[in-house]
Amino acid sequence: MDLNLKATELRLGLPGSDEPADQLQSSSSHVKNNKRSCSEIDGSCQKQESGAPAQKAQVVGWPPVRSYRKNVMEQQKKPDSDGSGFVKVSMDGAPYLRKIDLKLYKNYFDLLKALENMFKCTIGVYSEREGYNGSEYAPTYEDKDGDWMLVGDVPWDMFITSCKRLRIMKGSEAKGLGCL
Amino acid sequence: MLNYFPEEVLEHVFDFVTSHRDRNAVSLVCKSWYSVERFSREKVFIGNCYAVNPERVIARFPRVRSLTLKGKPHFADFNLVPPDWGGYVYPWIEAMAKHGINLEELRLKRMVVSDESLELLAKSFPNFKSLVLVSCEGFTTDGLAAIASNCRFLRELDLQENEVDDRKGQWLSCFPDSCTSLISLNFACLKGEVNAAALERLVARCPNLRSLRLNHAVPLDTLQKILTQAPQLNDLGTGSFVHDPDSETCGKLKNAMKKCKSIRSLSGFLDVNARCLPAVYPICTNLTSLNLSYAPGIYSNDLIKLICHCKKLERLWVCFFIKLIHYTYFFSGVPLSNQGLNWIMQILDTIGDKGLGAVASTCKELQELRVFPSDLYGVGNAGVTEEGLVAISAGCPKLNSILYFCQQMTNAALITVAKNCPNFIRFRLCTLNPTIPDAVTNLPLDEGFGAIVQSCKGLKRLSVSGLLTDQVFLYIGMYAEQLEMLSIAFAGDSDKGMLYVLNGCKKLKKLEIRDSPFGNVALLADVGKYETMRSLWMSSCEVTFGACKTLAEKMPRLNVEIINEGEEIEASPDDRHRVEKMYLYRTLVGPRRDAPDFVWTL
Numbered sequence: 001m002d003l004n005l006k007a008t009e010l011r012l013g014l015p016g017s018d019e020p021a022d023q024l025q026s027s028s029s030h031v032k033n034n035k036r037s038c039s040e041i042d043g044s045c046q047k048q049e050s051g052a053p054a055q056k057a058q059v060v061g062w063p064p065v066r067s068y069r070k071n072v073m074e075q076q077k078k079p080d081s082d083g084s085g086f087v088k089v090s091m092d093g094a095p096y097l098r099k100i101d102l103k104l105y106k107n108y109f110d111l112l113k114a115l116e117n118m119f120k121c122t123i124g125v126y127s128e129r130e131g132y133n134g135s136e137y138a139p140t141y142e143d144k145d146g147d148w149m150l151v152g153d154v155p156w157d158m159f160i161t162s163c164k165r166l167r168i169m170k171g172s173e174a175k176g177l178g179c180l
Numbered sequence: 181m182l183n184y185f186p187e188e189v190l191e192h193v194f195d196f197v198t199s200h201r202d203r204n205a206v207s208l209v210c211k212s213w214y215s216v217e218r219f220s221r222e223k224v225f226i227g228n229c230y231a232v233n234p235e236r237v238i239a240r241f242p243r244v245r246s247l248t249l250k251g252k253p254h255f256a257d258f259n260l261v262p263p264d265w266g267g268y269v270y271p272w273i274e275a276m277a278k279h280g281i282n283l284e285e286l287r288l289k290r291m292v293v294s295d296e297s298l299e300l301l302a303k304s305f306p307n308f309k310s311l312v313l314v315s316c317e318g319f320t321t322d323g324l325a326a327i328a329s330n331c332r333f334l335r336e337l338d339l340q341e342n343e344v345d346d347r348k349g350q351w352l353s354c355f356p357d358s359c360t361s362l363i364s365l366n367f368a369c370l371k372g373e374v375n376a377a378a379l380e381r382l383v384a385r386c387p388n389l390r391s392l393r394l395n396h397a398v399p400l401d402t403l404q405k406i407l408t409q410a411p412q413l414n415d416l417g418t419g420s421f422v423h424d425p426d427s428e429t430c431g432k433l434k435n436a437m438k439k440c441k442s443i444r445s446l447s448g449f450l451d452v453n454a455r456c457l458p459a460v461y462p463i464c465t466n467l468t469s470l471n472l473s474y475a476p477g478i479y480s481n482d483l484i485k486l487i488c489h490c491k492k493l494e495r496l497w498v499c500f501f502i503k504l505i506h507y508t509y510f511f512s513g514v515p516l517s518n519q520g521l522n523w524i525m526q527i528l529d530t531i532g533d534k535g536l537g538a539v540a541s542t543c544k545e546l547q548e549l550r551v552f553p554s555d556l557y558g559v560g561n562a563g564v565t566e567e568g569l570v571a572i573s574a575g576c577p578k579l580n581s582i583l584y585f586c587q588q589m590t591n592a593a594l595i596t597v598a599k600n601c602p603n604f605i606r607f608r609l610c611t612l613n614p615t616i617p618d619a620v621t622n623l624p625l626d627e628g629f630g631a632i633v634q635s636c637k638g639l640k641r642l643s644v645s646g647l648l649t650d651q652v653f654l655y656i657g658m659y660a661e662q663l664e665m666l667s668i669a670f671a672g673d674s675d676k677g678m679l680y681v682l683n684g685c686k687k688l689k690k691l692e693i694r695d696s697p698f699g700n701v702a703l704l705a706d707v708g709k710y711e712t713m714r715s716l717w718m719s720s721c722e723v724t725f726g727a728c729k730t731l732a733e734k735m736p737r738l739n740v741e742i743i744n745e746g747e748e749i750e751a752s753p754d755d756r757h758r759v760e761k762m763y764l765y766r767t768l769v770g771p772r773r774d775a776p777d778f779v780w781t782l
Contacts, residue, residue, distance in 0.1 A: 061258030061694075062669070063553055063585055063612050064643075068315065068341040068369070072450070072474055146425070146453050 085160060091119045091137070091168040102160045108152055115139060119168060126152035141166045190216045200225040219243060226250070227689075227714050229267060229291065230739065233769045234275035245284045246310075247272070251291035253717050253763055254667075255692055257315065260719055260761070262745055264776045270297045271774075277304035285310040285336075292316065298323030302330035309361075310336035320345040321372065328354035336364040338391075346372035353378040362386040366393035368417045368448060373397040384409045393417025396450035401429045407436035415469075416440070418448035425455040434459040447471035447497075454482040464489035468545075473497040473552045484538040493543040494578075498535070499552035499563075536568035540575025548581040553612060563612070566593035566619070573600035581606040588619035589646055594628025598635035607632055608643035614670040614695075617647040624648055630655035633663075643667040653677035657684020665690040678702035682709050692717040700727035707734050715765035726755030728762055732782035739771055740764040740782045 085103035098118055105111040112123050124135025131150050132138035139151040143162045151159070151166070194217055197203055207217040223246040224237060237244070251267025269291045276283050283305040293316045301308065308331045321344065327337065328351055352367075352374040362382070367374070374397065383389060383406050390413060394403065398419030407413070423430055433456075437443075443463045452475050467490050472483065483498065490496075532551075539546065549572060553563055566589045573579065573596065580603045589611055609629075618625055625646040633639060633656050640662055644652060648671035656663065657680035664687055672678065678698040681691065682705065690713065699722030710716060710731075725742070732740040743761035771781035 059614065061255070061260050062614055063610050064258045064667075064669070065553065065585075066257045066315065066341060067259055068343060069474075069552070071343075076450070076474075144453070146455055 087141075087163055087165050089115065089118070089166040089168065091121070092170045094119065100166075102163060107156050108159075112139065112151075115166075115168060121168065123168070128153070137168050137170060139166060139168050187212075187216050191220045194220050198223070222246060223285075224248070228765050228767075229269075229272070230769075230772050231714070231765060231767045234272045236768065238275060238279050238281060242279075242281075244276075245282055246287070247276075247283065247285070248287040248289075249291060250289045253692065253715060254290075254690070255694065255717055255719070256290055260694065261763075262743065262778065265743070265779060266772065266774055266776070267291045268297075268774060269293050270300070273297050273301050273304070281305075282307055284308055285312075287312040287314075288316055289314040290316065292318040293323070294318050295320055295323035295326070299326040302326040307333060309333055310338075312336065312338040312340070313342050314340045315342065317343040321347045321349055321351040321370065324367075325349060325351040325354045328352065328359075329356070332356075332359070333361050334359065335361050335388075337362075338364055338366040339369050340366065342369050344370055346370055348372045350375055350378070352382065355382050357385070360385050361388065363388050364391035364415075365389070366391065366417065368393040368395050368450070370395045371397070376402045380405050380409065387412070389413065391415035391445075393447060394419035396420050396448075399423075400433065400456070404429055404433040404436050407433070407440055411436075411439045412442055413440055414442045415445040416443050416448070418446075419450070421449050421452040421456055423453065423456055425453065425458075430456055430459055434462065438462040441466070443467070445469035447474075449475035457482055457486055460486070461489050466492060468492055469495040471495075471497040473499050473550065484535050487535075487538055488542050491542055492545055493539075494545050495548040496539060496543065496546060497550040497552070498539075532564035533568035533571065536564060537571045540571040543576060545578060546572070546576040547578050549576075549579065550583040551585060552583075553585040563587050566590050569593060570596050570600075573597040577601065578603070580604055583608045583610075583643075585610045585612060587612055588616060589625060589628065590618045590620050591623065591625055591628035591631075592618075592620070594625065595631040598628075598631035602635045603638065604632065604636040605638055606641040607636065607639060608641070608667070609645055610643065611646045614645055615647050624651070626652040626655065630659075633659040638662055641665040644671060645669060649673050650677040650680070653680040657681050660685055662687055664688060666692070668693040668696055670695045672696045672698060675699055675702035675705075679705055682706055688712075689714045691715075693719070693721060695720040697722055699723055703727050704731060707731055710735065710738055710764060711766050713766065715763065717761075717763050718759075719761040721759075723759050723762060724755060725753050725757050725759055728759055729755065729782050731764070736770075737766055737768070738764050739767050741775070742780045742782065744778045744780065 085101045086099050087102060088097050088099055090097045100114065100118070102111070105114065108126065112126075115121075116123055119137075121137050122135055123137050123139055124132050126132060131152075140148050141151055141159070141163045142165045143149050144164060148167070154162075190213065194203070194206060197206055200223065203217060203221055207214045218240050220243065221241045222243060224241050224244045225248045226232060226237065227250050229249045229251050237247075249269065249272065251269075252261055252265060255261060256265070267290060269286075269288055273286075277300060283301075284307050286301065286308075287310075291313075293313060298319055301311075303326075311327060311331075311334075319342075324337075324339075324344075327334065334355075355362075355378075359382070363386075365382075372395075374395075376398070379394075379398065379402065383392065389410055392406070392410065392413055392415070394406075394417055396419055400419075400421060400423040403418055403421075407416075437459055440463055444466060446460065446463065446467055446469070449472060464486065470487075470490060470493055472486075487493075487496075536551070539549070551564055551568070564584070564586050566586065569582075569584055569586065569589075570593050572582075577600065579601045582604065583606075586609070589609065594609075617623060618628070625644075626649055629642075629644050629648070629652050633642070639660055642656070642660065642663060642665070644667070650673045653672060653676075656666070660666075663685045666681060666685070666688065668691075675698055677696070678693070679702050681688070682702070692715075694717075698718065703718075703723050704727055728740050728742060732738065741763045742759055743763065745760070775781060
């Protein structure tokens with residue numbers, strides 16, 4: 001019997017997509033377009049005279065927030081304020097750290113492949129339930145709060161804005177994280 | 181009756197008259213008072229740099245030592261004014277240098293300041309002490325280097341929210357060893373690094389330093405060293421506040437903070453690890469001013485924990501960040517219905533409102549609150565609602581100034597707020613959806629704002645938003661007797677709305693309107709009114725070229741500027757053609773000569 005549990009799962013993500021790759025496409029238009037105001041989003045969930053929850057036209061200068069402040073907030077979304085996406089990568093047992101530029105990658109698949117190449121290891125496949133269980137290594141990262149998270153749980157573009165550094169943990173140690 | 185009153189006595193009395201408005205009033209009494217006043221005025225305030233010119237100011241006030249100038253119209257803050265519109269400070273500095281003015285202080289807002297101007301400033305006024313630049317642009321750190329190198333008695337260098345091109349030079353290192361007079365240094369808006377050692381040495385040799393605001397490039401361990409050197413500070417803006425919270429550095433920082441018993445104002449946190457925040461708890465008890473509005477990494481819970489320590493707060497600027505700001509919500513691949521989405525939004529909204537609840541129960545001395553939107557471009561934007569505002573009004577009876585960006589509002593909430601807080605001087609409400617109606621009744625928000633203007637008899641500044649008809653302007657015209665500045669966007673039904681305001685608000689100085697159906701009838705009904713005001717801005721309204729031309733003809737002492745962008749660069753546009761952007765202001769000196777091609781003064 002196919003219970004199709006997935007259909008009843010309340011998941012978080014961008015509408016109309018399941019894959020991280022798709023998410024990148026729709027999210028990049030969110031982040032890049034500076035003229036977009038949140039009235040565009042509000043239109044879909046606020047009651048309005050017009051009724052329909054359609055996308056509203058972009059409104060220049062609304063909400064009225066000083067461009068200086070807007071620029072600062074935009075900058076803060078990026079991992080490094082100088083615009084680069086470089087983060088340190090450590091691997092358990094390796095004698096020295098490496099640095100990679102997260103901006104060079106489009107999705108988790110590319111990132112993990114690159115890490116596998118760089119450190120000559122196998123990281124395996126991510127699953128929401130099991131993490132990287134079964135593989136030799138598990139990739140983790142430190143987020144803006146200083147917490148260590150498993151790579152792969154959040155959408156790609158949220159990951160690149162919150163990732164401060166990466167650590168490739170030995171599979172045995174990572175088991176704990178995978179069970180979350 | 182006294183026929184003769186020695187001028188020296190008058191002058192001495194006038195020394196106690198400091199506000200420029202009072203001074204202006206004094207100068208109108210009689211010729212003799214005008215004369216004594218003008219020779220003794222040291223601080224000159226010019227609200228619109230194009231209302232007058234440098235030569236006239238210098239001629240009237242030859243002893244001016246402090247000059248305040250404002251340039252671009254307020255809506256320039258929101259990208260409604262094209263670059264190169266104007267507002268250049270250079271001619272002012274040049275004129276004052278030429279006339280040997282003993283300039284000590286220059287305060288500029290929304291002006292274009294070139295490096296050349298800063299260099300001229302630095303070299304022309306040996307007693308120059310104080311430079312304050314707010315929302316200005318056009319200069320680089322090279323200009324700052326000139327100020328640092330040459331102004332031997334500099335006390336204040338205060339850069340607030342300017343767009344500065346950081347040349348990554350060593351401007352801060354240009355302060356000579358002999359510079360020990362700094363009282364206030366604010367470079368929070370700069371993007372580049374400063375030499376940490378030079379900064380530490382500068383702080384160490386300026387014993388009168390009271391206000392220091394660092395930029396995000398200054399790391400936490402430098403902050404810790406600085407605070408150890410300057411425990412006398414009363415205003416601190418942190419730089420980067422990111423570090424391992426368990427480190428020795430954070431421990432040292434906390435100890436240094438404990439010794440800073442004079443800090444009353446705290447800001448910065450441009451980059452922050454929330455787990456380092458407890459380091460500032462020692463100073464929270466005495467804080468009167470806290471600005472966390474640029475702190476991206478402080479999520480609501482940590483913010484609430486921090487605010488709970490701040491019982492003496494009088495001024496608070498915040499935004500509430502919800503962690504899940506990059507998501508929207510769907511149920512197995514299908515977008516949630518409006519209802520489902522509303523449900524989730526409500527949960528998130530309460531986090532912001534809860535934060536305000538914490539403020540309401542802790543900060544009983546609160547006078548000014550600014551709540552900025554939590555996320556402008558993210559999806560699933562949650563923030564605060566009318567509930568937060570009501571909570572604040574109930575808990576903070578001294579509230580007199582508010583700027584509140586919110587998801588939604590209701591008339592009932594505004595009516596309650598008006599009852600709880602009759603002391604508002606500034607009330608600015610901004611709904612993220614500019615024409616959103618009352619969230620419960622779906623009616624316009626006229627009654628709510630009507631209650632505000634009726635209750636707050638001292639209201640001087642008002643910004644309205646949400647769904648609004650002409651009715652709200654009837655209320656404003658009737659009740660807002662002290663109103664000086666009014667901002668309108670996407671509001672009103674007809675010319676009547678604008679007419680209510682123009683006829684009713686006798687003290688109106690600045691009126692700015694965008695995207696509202698006000699047209700020629702309203703514009704031309706009382707042309708004399710505009711000479712009693714500083715300025716009027718109208719964009720995306722219904723006024724036509726013909727009407728603007730008529731107005732300009734009738735009122736030679738107004739500059740009526742039309743800003744043309746893009747397509748409409750016709751030689752003589754049709755009189756019936758709608759004007760996209762109009763800015764008019766009273767002036768003593770006619771059309772300005774520095775207007776760019778796209779600005780037509782009619």
